Amino acid sequence: MKVYLAGPDVFLPxxxxxxxxxxxxxxxxxxxxxxxxxxxxxxxxxxxxPLWLHIYRRNEAHMRDxxxxxxxxxxxxxxxxxxxxxxxxxFMRALGKRLAGYSNAAAGLLPRTRAALGxxxxxxxxxxxxxxxxxxLEDFGLGDNLMIxxxxxxxxxxxxxxxxxxxxxxxxxxxxxxxxxxxxxxx
Amino acid sequence: MKVYLAGPDVFLPxxxxxxxxxxxxxxxxxxxxxxxxxxxxxxxxxxxxPLWLHIYRRNEAHMRDxxxxxxxxxxxxxxxxxxxxxxxxxFMRALGKRLAGYSNAAAGLLPRTRAALGxxxxxxxxxxxxxxxxxxLEDFGLGDNLMIxxxxxxxxxxxxxxxxxxxxxxxxxxxxxxxxxxxxxxx
Numbered sequence: 001m002k003v004y005l006a007g008p009d010v011f012l013p014x015x016x017x018x019x020x021x022x023x024x025x026x027x028x029x030x031x032x033x034x035x036x037x038x039x040x041x042x043x044x045x046x047x048x049x050p051l052w053l054h055i056y057r058r059n060e061a062h063m064r065d066x067x068x069x070x071x072x073x074x075x076x077x078x079x080x081x082x083x084x085x086x087x088x089x090x091f092m093r094a095l096g097k098r099l100a101g102y103s104n105a106a107a108g109l110l111p112r113t114r115a116a117l118g119x120x121x122x123x124x125x126x127x128x129x130x131x132x133x134x135x136x137l138e139d140f141g142l143g144d145n146l147m148i149x150x151x152x153x154x155x156x157x158x159x160x161x162x163x164x165x166x167x168x169x170x171x172x173x174x175x176x177x178x179x180x181x182x183x184x185x186x187x
Numbered sequence: 188m189k190v191y192l193a194g195p196d197v198f199l200p201x202x203x204x205x206x207x208x209x210x211x212x213x214x215x216x217x218x219x220x221x222x223x224x225x226x227x228x229x230x231x232x233x234x235x236x237p238l239w240l241h242i243y244r245r246n247e248a249h250m251r252d253x254x255x256x257x258x259x260x261x262x263x264x265x266x267x268x269x270x271x272x273x274x275x276x277x278f279m280r281a282l283g284k285r286l287a288g289y290s291n292a293a294a295g296l297l298p299r300t301r302a303a304l305g306x307x308x309x310x311x312x313x314x315x316x317x318x319x320x321x322x323x324l325e326d327f328g329l330g331d332n333l334m335i336x337x338x339x340x341x342x343x344x345x346x347x348x349x350x351x352x353x354x355x356x357x358x359x360x361x362x363x364x365x366x367x368x369x370x371x372x373x374x
Contacts, residue, residue: 011322013311052327056337077303077318078265084332086270090277091338116264124200131264133357135198140239145271150243151278170320 001098001187002032003180004063006089007072008082010036012170022070025177029184034062063091068098070179073144073159074169075105079113080144089151099157100183101148102175106163109144113137158182188285188374189219190367191250193276194259195269197223199357209257212364216371221249250278255285257366260331260346261356262292266300267331276338286344287370289362290330293350297326345369 003026009018019035026033036059043051063069069092076082081103092099105112110129114121120132129137142149143161152159160179164172190213196205206222213220223246230238250256256279263269268290279286292299297316301308307319316324329336330348339346347366351359 008322011325013317013321013323050327052329052333053337053340056333056341059334060337060341076322077300078267080265080270082332083267083270083273084334086273087277087280087332087334087338090274091281093274094278094281113264130200134200135195135263135357136200138198140237142239145269145274146239146243147246147271147274150240150247151274153240154243154247170322 001030001068001183002034002066003183004066004069004088004092005033005035005072006069006085006092008074008076008085009072009170018171021173022176025173025180029177029180030187031068031180031184034066036062038062059088060091063088063097064095066092066097068092068100068183070176070183071099071101072176073101073103073148075103075112079109079116081148086145086148089148093151093155097155098183098186099152099155100160100179101152101157102160102162102179103143104162104164104169104172104175106161109142110137110139156186188217188255188370189221189253190370191253191256191275191279192220192222192259193256193272193279195261195263195272196259196357205358208360209363212360212367216364216367217374218255218367218371221253223249225249246275247278250275250284251282253279253284255279255287255370257363257370258286258288259363260288260290260335262290262299266296266303268335273332273335276335280338280342284342285370285373286339286342287347287366288335288339288344289347289349289366291349291351291356291359291362293348296329296331297324300324343373 005022023033043054071089073081124130160175192209210220230241258276260268311317347362349362
């Protein structure tokens, strides 16, 4: 089973080190991990295709080729997951692939959003939480936006959330390994 | 052409009013707008399906039935678009549908992320912007994460970004109408 390794891990100082760690965990469970930068032909530096589009096309090709995705949904610069990863989760769901997701933050979306908004969040006359622009806060007791939790649910996939020390948010792979185990068991 | 109207508009104080406005603009350009809450059978309040899952399944069905999507990618509680909308954009791209996106913020992702991070963003030894956790900032001169811009590009879709007065960020539909025009012209 080929597993696309989606996540903001590509923004780490050493993305190739993380790729090696994730691939080793996959291999230990009989899975083949595909990290976004894998088999990345060097961009020629010339021609009509800018680097960002080269990367986009490579990621799409990786996803179409994979059987499953493990998405790192740890909150990224806000209450929700990295948008590139979320795009990829929706993409893989539409293709009918197996999905698994994890977050190194156990708290649900509502408490995280309230923490991020601070005094800008308040209850309206009906008791619904709203931000300073009047936009409602999702309040379903889920891990992230309902499209994320819903896609994982409908695909029969796990969404594993656990707290880790703040400094290990981007390096702790226990929840990632639990996803790999779940995919291996579902094979 | 049936067009799914994705966006955090569902969180507005009057989502049905926005649905009516967007549908009217679509109709003026020969398109049929489908707002997420359309044809929403009332949740029975009993049974095994929680409301959030009922909503997820309805949104998936709307997307599979639609020919295109217009995604409101205006930054939502952070430097990037609403994650539910981004999931839906990836989903529609994988299904090979027509895509269009708009943002009522003209600035690109890098300046928006730097503004959100403030002093927490700094250049590393190679001159690359990183946040306080060492995670790199995307710097491709795009409107949002490259998966978003890339998906729109690969589908031949527009990504229309324009500034509007802050108070009209969630109500100004000029960029939305430009997307409707682009889809109608591509028909």
